[in-house]
Amino acid sequence: MTFVLSFLLRRLSQGLVIVLLVGFVIFSLLRIVPGDPVRIIVGPMATEKQVEEIANELGLNDPLPIQFGRYLSEITEGDFGNSFIKAKGGNAASGGKENAGVERAAVLDLIKNAIPLSAILAGLGTAFALMFSIPLGIAAGLRPNGLISKLTFALSSIFVSLPNIWLAILLILIVSTQLGWLPAIGYKGLSYAILPAIVLAVELSAVIVRALASSVTTTMQENFVQAGVVRGLTLQHMISRHVIRNASIPILNLFGAQLGGLLLGSLFIVEYIFNYPGLGLLTVNAVFQRDFPVIQGVAILTTAALVIINIMVDLISAGIDRRLQY
Amino acid sequence: MTKNQTIDDAIDKPILTVNKLNVVARSSDKDTAILTDISFNLSKGEILSVIGESGSGLTVLSKSLMNWLPSPLVASKGSVLYRGDNVLNLSTNELRKFRGKIFAYIGSDSTTALNPTVPIGRHLVSKLRAVMPEYSETQAQKRIIDLFDAVRIPSPIERFNEFPFQFSGGMMQRVMIVDALCTDPELLVADNITQPLDVTIAKQIVRLLYDLRDEFGTSVVFSTASLPMAADISERLLVLQNGRVLEEATPKQIVDNPGTNYTKALSERVPRIWSAKHTPMKSLTQKTILSVKNVSKTYFTTDPKAYFSKQAVKAVRGVSFDVLEGENFGIVGESGCGKSTLSRLLSWVEKPDDGEILFENKSINTMNSSELKNLRNQFQLILQDPYTSLPGHKTVGEIIIEPLKIHRSCPPQAYSDRLFEVMTEVGLPKGTEVSLPSQLSASMRQRVNIARAMVTKPNLLILDETMSSLDQVEQARLLDLFDELQRRHNFTYIFISHDLALVRRACSRVLVMYLGRVVEMAANEDLFFNPVHPYSQALLSAMPTLEKNRFDASKVLLEGEPPSPVNIPLGCSFRSRCPNALEICATESPPNSPIRSGQVECHLIAQDKNF
Numbered sequence: 001m002t003f004v005l006s007f008l009l010r011r012l013s014q015g016l017v018i019v020l021l022v023g024f025v026i027f028s029l030l031r032i033v034p035g036d037p038v039r040i041i042v043g044p045m046a047t048e049k050q051v052e053e054i055a056n057e058l059g060l061n062d063p064l065p066i067q068f069g070r071y072l073s074e075i076t077e078g079d080f081g082n083s084f085i086k087a088k089g090g091n092a093a094s095g096g097k098e099n100a101g102v103e104r105a106a107v108l109d110l111i112k113n114a115i116p117l118s119a120i121l122a123g124l125g126t127a128f129a130l131m132f133s134i135p136l137g138i139a140a141g142l143r144p145n146g147l148i149s150k151l152t153f154a155l156s157s158i159f160v161s162l163p164n165i166w167l168a169i170l171l172i173l174i175v176s177t178q179l180g181w182l183p184a185i186g187y188k189g190l191s192y193a194i195l196p197a198i199v200l201a202v203e204l205s206a207v208i209v210r211a212l213a214s215s216v217t218t219t220m221q222e223n224f225v226q227a228g229v230v231r232g233l234t235l236q237h238m239i240s241r242h243v244i245r246n247a248s249i250p251i252l253n254l255f256g257a258q259l260g261g262l263l264l265g266s267l268f269i270v271e272y273i274f275n276y277p278g279l280g281l282l283t284v285n286a287v288f289q290r291d292f293p294v295i296q297g298v299a300i301l302t303t304a305a306l307v308i309i310n311i312m313v314d315l316i317s318a319g320i321d322r323r324l325q326y
Numbered sequence: 327m328t329k330n331q332t333i334d335d336a337i338d339k340p341i342l343t344v345n346k347l348n349v350v351a352r353s354s355d356k357d358t359a360i361l362t363d364i365s366f367n368l369s370k371g372e373i374l375s376v377i378g379e380s381g382s383g384l385t386v387l388s389k390s391l392m393n394w395l396p397s398p399l400v401a402s403k404g405s406v407l408y409r410g411d412n413v414l415n416l417s418t419n420e421l422r423k424f425r426g427k428i429f430a431y432i433g434s435d436s437t438t439a440l441n442p443t444v445p446i447g448r449h450l451v452s453k454l455r456a457v458m459p460e461y462s463e464t465q466a467q468k469r470i471i472d473l474f475d476a477v478r479i480p481s482p483i484e485r486f487n488e489f490p491f492q493f494s495g496g497m498m499q500r501v502m503i504v505d506a507l508c509t510d511p512e513l514l515v516a517d518n519i520t521q522p523l524d525v526t527i528a529k530q531i532v533r534l535l536y537d538l539r540d541e542f543g544t545s546v547v548f549s550t551a552s553l554p555m556a557a558d559i560s561e562r563l564l565v566l567q568n569g570r571v572l573e574e575a576t577p578k579q580i581v582d583n584p585g586t587n588y589t590k591a592l593s594e595r596v597p598r599i600w601s602a603k604h605t606p607m608k609s610l611t612q613k614t615i616l617s618v619k620n621v622s623k624t625y626f627t628t629d630p631k632a633y634f635s636k637q638a639v640k641a642v643r644g645v646s647f648d649v650l651e652g653e654n655f656g657i658v659g660e661s662g663c664g665k666s667t668l669s670r671l672l673s674w675v676e677k678p679d680d681g682e683i684l685f686e687n688k689s690i691n692t693m694n695s696s697e698l699k700n701l702r703n704q705f706q707l708i709l710q711d712p713y714t715s716l717p718g719h720k721t722v723g724e725i726i727i728e729p730l731k732i733h734r735s736c737p738p739q740a741y742s743d744r745l746f747e748v749m750t751e752v753g754l755p756k757g758t759e760v761s762l763p764s765q766l767s768a769s770m771r772q773r774v775n776i777a778r779a780m781v782t783k784p785n786l787l788i789l790d791e792t793m794s795s796l797d798q799v800e801q802a803r804l805l806d807l808f809d810e811l812q813r814r815h816n817f818t819y820i821f822i823s824h825d826l827a828l829v830r831r832a833c834s835r836v837l838v839m840y841l842g843r844v845v846e847m848a849a850n851e852d853l854f855f856n857p858v859h860p861y862s863q864a865l866l867s868a869m870p871t872l873e874k875n876r877f878d879a880s881k882v883l884l885e886g887e888p889p890s891p892v893n894i895p896l897g898c899s900f901r902s903r904c905p906n907a908l909e910i911c912a913t914e915s916p917p918n919s920p921i922r923s924g925q926v927e928c929h930l931i932a933q934d935k936n937f
Contacts, residue, residue: 223438
């Protein structure tokens with residue numbers, strides 16, 4: 001137990017530093033890139049005076065460190081600021097009309113609404129990917145020269161080279177438009193998540209299946225597997241109790257180190273294509289609209305999520321293989 | 327059961343009969359013979375040793391008894407009969423009823439025999455229950471824990487739940503013995519099981535196996551490369567060379583009256599400790615070349631049981647000694663005694679936390695980096711592993727002259743002269759300078775290592791287990807080479823080794839280390855004939871020899887293993903294993919008493935006025 005506590009304390013404190021650094025970098029970069037958010041809010045017709053007023057009101061004229069400090073202190077109170085663009089009702093509050101004074105939506109609320117939808121999509125995508133990769137990866141790993149192995153590797157090569165945009169459009173065209181089996185655009189229920197999840201799964205499983213197969217193959221070559229059979233255990237016992245257990249550690253690490261990023265990255269694209277109202281769509285739109293508070297909020301939260309995923313992965317790995325605790 | 331009766335039983339009804347067994351390595355176009363016409367019998371409760379050098383087919387023979395021949399090995403002819411059934415013809419399903427239940431196997435590499443991510447107890451319980459399903463989970467646990475106790479694994483209940491990597495090599499071998507014997511097999515194949523172990527631990531394991539045989543009546547096939555070990559444990563010996571049985575005899579016959587020249591050579595090659603004369607080089611000048619004053623080194627590692635704190639591994643604790651010019655100085659001790667750390671400190675690869683090292687009366691502690699570089703010219707370290715200590719992408723020539731370039735010892739035009747000079751001296755044939763290390767044998771690589779160390783003409787060579795990867799013939803050749811180089815260049819050697827026979831042969835003065843301390847330091851003859859410290863006596867009693875050991879293992883051999891360098895006992899660190907510990911040993915560190923040619927740290931000696 002001491003290990004878990006000291007591990008968590010150490011890693012969470014390191015993680016906090018990472019999140020703060022990433023937050024600061026994003027915060028500064030957003031203020032360097034071209035495109036004045038105030039101009040976007042007030043529209044092209046507004047006078048310089050109006051621009052100045054809004055900028056002052058939003059605190060955009062203060063020095064950068066002060067802005068960042070203010071931002072951080074607000075975050076500790078659970079306030080990620082308000083969107084520059086979106087109104088509370090959900091409609092855009094911009095456009096240069098007289099509605100610059102409309103109460104704008106809190107970033108935290110926007111993110112809160114989007115997270116469950118993205119979580120459903122990511123979870124479903126990962127589940128599809130694992131359903132496909134675990135049986136195939138293990139089967140391929142047990143017989144590295146067998147037919148299944150060759151087919152699996154060929155398939156994963158195809159999967160990894162399919163552009164997700166193309167695959168998404170193809171699926172929408174065939175499964176949704178022509179066959180009418182599944183809905184494709186927006187979100188009104190779980191069935192709307194299936195097509196985008198498949199696109200995610202194709203990308204993920206290409207990586208997982210290969211890593212799992214090679215990890216199983218390597219573990220099978222370890223002395224203890226054959227030694228176990230000679231000690232009087234069956235090969236099936238050695239595979240189900242020992243090989244799969246040990247082979248899972250590299251896969252877990254893969255999840256922490258790469259898949260988290262991959263998953264988030266493709267989530268953004270896939271959500272945009274399917275107009276799926278999750279975190280990805282929120283962010284992509286925010287980028288187009290220079291909606292700084294939303295971008296910052298999403299960046300900090302996703303960094304935190306990645307940090308936590310990695311900590312969990314390492315903790316679970318150390319639970320499976322105690323040597324990692326030393 | 328007496329030895330004679332056992333042999334009579336063997337003639338009556340052997341439980342195992344190996345009949346003209348042939349094993350080949352099969353490739354598409356031809357078969358390469360590995361074992362040829364092996365035949366022998368084994369009766370109930372008998373220990374048969376199979377001895378041979380590496381490459382003689384020992385492991386293949388052991389594995390074929392289990393019908394465990396990895397591809398491309400195939401048993402092409404002959405049979406392994408267990409009470410009439412040919413083990414080699416059994417199907418996978420039939421084999422399952424054999425392996426574990428009737429035949430058990432223990433290999434030399436016990437540390438990889440179990441999955442490191444699963445607790446020890448689980449492995450053994452699942453094996454016991456797979457082989458004997460009549461055992462319930464709790465019964466199986468109880469049986470394993472009882473057996474742990476029987477093979478003297480300390481605190482068996484806690485160790486049951488620990489993981490394989492938390493076990494030392496010796497403890498792991500005890501676990502594997504329990505694993506093999508928990509199902510009461512009739513035959514135990516012990517394949518070189520003492521090979522990776524320290525002498526005192528190896529001796530413990532052999533004695534344990536011997537006792538268990540008496541208790542369980544298990545027949546044992548004990549394969550080993552060590553003739554003394556085989557002679558110690560078994561009733562009959564089988565000598566294997568190039569996959570053929572050369573001779574089958576009792577240990578006495580083999581030692582006193584060998585039937586073949588090979589067997590004779592084998593027995594002559596076993597080092598004689600007490601019956602042979604050894605005259606290692608002594609210092610002529612008595613001038614101190616290296617002086618080590620009270621050095622200590624502590625490493626810090628993460629402690630999984632504490633918050634944010636590190637645990638201190640006290641590897642070297644206040645070691646002092648002087649090395650004299652032109653002598654061979656030996657440092658011996660078992661795994662974990664701190665000798666490798668000490669070698670890193672001596673060669674200043676790492677700095678001591680405390681204490682001082684003087685080379686030719688100059689303190690290394692206070693030298694700046696350019697002085698240190700000059701100094702390295704004069705002393706060199708030769709490492710243990712000839713495979714990883716040479717860069718694989720450079721040719722032998724480039725490797726050997728690299729120190730010349732670093733130290734600018736001579737003008738570049740002279741490099742090749744110096745290279746060939748050194749190569750001739752160490753016995754590397756002309757032409758090898760363009761080879762890559764991977765094209766050379768282990769002993770040739772070790773010669774490259776020596777040449778690289780010698781090329782700058784150093785005064786002091788530190789040999790850290792330099793010989794341990796070589797066989798005895800090669801060791802003898804290299805020792806002769808060292809002698810010759812010493813006569814020619816007046817080198818001083820420090821031999822750091824776990825091998826007492828080597829030290830006996832090569833060193834004029836010897837220092838014995840235990841848990842980071844010097845427990846005894848003495849001249850060669852004094853140490854080997856009249857050791858004073860109980861640990862030195864135990865080390866000598868555990869030595870595998872063919873002559874009668876001057877020290878009776880049953881009186882002085884140690885039980886258990888050294889404590890961890892993290893938790894060093896208070897007072898005398900050897901107290902926990904000392905057969906004669908006094909009350910004072912628990913509280914006070916033993917004083918350093920000068921005796922005869924050296925010194926010893928022991929309360930027994932300090933209180934005995936005779937010394």
